[in-house]
Amino acid sequence: MIQLYNSLTRKKEDFTPMGDEVKMYVCGVTVYDESHLGHALSSIVFDVLDRYLEYRGYKVRKVQNFTDVDDKIINRANADGVSWEQITEKYIESFFKSADGLNVRRATVHPKATEDMPEIIALIEKLIQGGDAYELNGSVYYRVRNKSDYGKLSGQNIDQMLDASRGELESGKENPADFALWKAVKPDQPKWDSPWGDGRPGWHIECSAMAFKHLGEQIDIHGGGLDLIFPHHENEIAQSESASGKTPFSNVWMHNGLLRIANGQEMSKSLGNAFNVNSALEEFSSDAIRLWILQSHYRTNPLLDKKLIGDAERSIRRVRQAVQAADAVEVGSGEPLDVSGFKRRFEEAMDDDLNTPQALAAIFDLCRKMNRARTDRADVSAAAEVVRELTAVLGFTLEAPPQSSDGFSDAEVDALVERRKAARAEKRWADADAVRDQLEAAGISISDTGDETIWARN
RNA sequence: GGCGACGUGGCCAAGUGGUUAAGGCGGAGGUCUGCAAAACCUCUAUUCGGCGGUUCGAAUCCGCCCGUCGCCUCCA
The missing domain is CATH 1.20.120.640 (Anticodon-binding domain of a subclass of class I aminoacyl-tRNA synthetases)
Incomplete structure (x- = not known):
């Protein structure tokens, strides 16, 4: 029996999927920059979960989204002087390159927020109709006070949060903790047509909409980084359970830990190259x-x-x-x-x-x-x-790292190994060792086992 | 202020009430080898941040203290 730690109950629990297929949703990335090793950590953890469930005989339907509309994307586009679509396209491609390089299997579906806009809008409408959301100046907010168990995932309560809030609270909301489902359009920003006028979705709603669309109103496993517990996952739970009327939205919530940076290895301002997956894969x-x-x-x-x-x-x-x-x-x-x-x-x-x-x-x-x-x-x-x-x-390939550019072809190595063999047979040790040194310098190691000589790229 | 995590050998890291405290890296010695490399063997924490307590028994439970860190409205 597989046991998984559930962040919601803070206990290890026996894992039993609802149906024939395990429904797993993993929070993907906001595509505004290269994947870093923290993303790699999360991707690898949930890749291993996916592979292990399959090894155990489960069918898995895994959804990992791209959040491709967001302030950070817009800022990046402005900074780079390109359109936001160019930014998201570039970094989605980069994400897949990293994932492939790490031997992370593709999810069953990789939806994009911008491609599920009708579902997002329909979900917001449903929340308004149910009295769990309200419009304000072209934006729509979720009514946190309607959800009596709001805060159950993060262990926070609304009053404490407001006391300690460090951010600036938007005025006009019924409750400062109410969060945006839809944001009214601002000049020079991406926008979609909606019943509340032009605008774009808030941060959390896209995950609920995509989970509903691609998996259903209740799922088996929801994963992501520890840093997403609040506010992202807390708000996802609230809006999803309000909209569907079903609890829990996800049976298991799994959160991976976050990387610690070693002392003395501060990765510079942008956390530098060592932090970037594609650079790390070169090394x-x-x-x-x-x-x-x-x-x-x-x-x-x-x-x-x-x-x-x-x-x-x-x-x-x-x-x-x-x-x-x-x-x-x-x-x-x-x-x-x-x-x-x-x-x-x-x-x-x-x-x-x-x-x-x-x-x-x-x-x-x-x-x-x-x-x-x-x-x-x-x-x-x-x-x-x-x-x-x-x-x-565990997703290992057991393949040797790619040979260096100054390396030899397999045939060339075989020829050198033969030459060394001949030298050894004649006890010309210096010649034999010269060949070995030459190969060693190219990152190829030689082993004499009995009368066999085996070589391998390091 | 609130929620939460963590402190195990030179380094990384499992273990969370009861045999000799996993495993990896590194180090020392040895076997093998023409010499190596790889592999294998032996050794490398009487001890789990500190101090108390509970218990027949604690790294594991409780309390206090010290130290490190994350989150608290848009970071995986």
Whole structure:
């Protein structure tokens, strides 16, 4: 039985989907800049959830949205002197490039707020008709006082929030905590036609509308970063439950922790290149980035430190090489390695609210056992298959990082390895070592195992 | 002020009432090797921020203190 921690109840709960298909909604990004490693963290966590649910036999319908109308987009467009559509198009493309680079599978649907405008407007109308929202000067606000359990997700109550509010409160609203569902048009801003005049949606409503449209009025899992609990998810719950009359909007609320920045590694003003996913992927493999993230539990706050990603690079290489070595060796004559215990450990760990650090420990232990058994000429082919299967659930490719530009082709490496073999046979050690140094410099390592020589890109 | 998270070996990080405190990285020694690399073996926290308390028994529960951090109207 899979157990997941539910932010709403603050407990781990048995996971039982409502229907045949798990309905999962994950808050996507507002597309005004490159994806950073914090986005990567969230994407990877919910990618692993998606993959594990599938591994456990569930069908998953996953929706991850793009918020493509927002103040920050408009500001960015103005700053860059281009249209807001150019900004959103550019960064949606960049988002997919990052996601693909991280081996994050596509969601079933990636809706955009601007493409679901009729649903957004219809949802707002429904809220007005039900008395849960009201129009004011061409804008529409949600009536927070109507929802007696408002604040149940974040543990806040309205009065406390207002006392401490640091922002400027818009005047004219019935209650300062009422939030905008629709914003009346301002000059030079994107606008859509609506019953309340030209304008654009508020921040939260698009997620409710897209969840309703693509999944239904009640869903199984809603995910996102911890920073979205308030106000975004709190308001999503309020407007969704008011509109549908059904509670809860989502059975489980899952929130990933946020990155911590290592001391002394302040990532400059824009948090710099190390923070940018596409730049990080030039320096590290996707497997290393995933391992760095998955070695911490998803609800903690992983430390962003390039040294740690580098450590993960060496670490995942061990797994990759264990599998490669198992493939390279002829099937041993010995007993097949028993792997059932490792698979069970992996599943028990993952069932426990996605305890990926424990799941990884099982994989590392299996790799060690496999290397040992291989030396003893046992049959490790099934074990290697299990490693492949389990690492795939965590989204690892086990592929070597792309070769550097000054690298050799496979055929060239093979030729050099042959030349070295010949030199070794004649005990011309200096010649043999020169070849090895040459390959080593190009990031290719050589291993002599028995009478075989195996090479691999690091 | 309110809501909340966290402090485990050199670094990262599981574990949350009871065998010898997972795993990774790093380090030391060894096996293998022409020498290496990789792999494997051994070692690397009598101890879990501090002080009290509950208990037969606590890293795990309670209290206080110290320290770090997030959110509190538009950040994953």
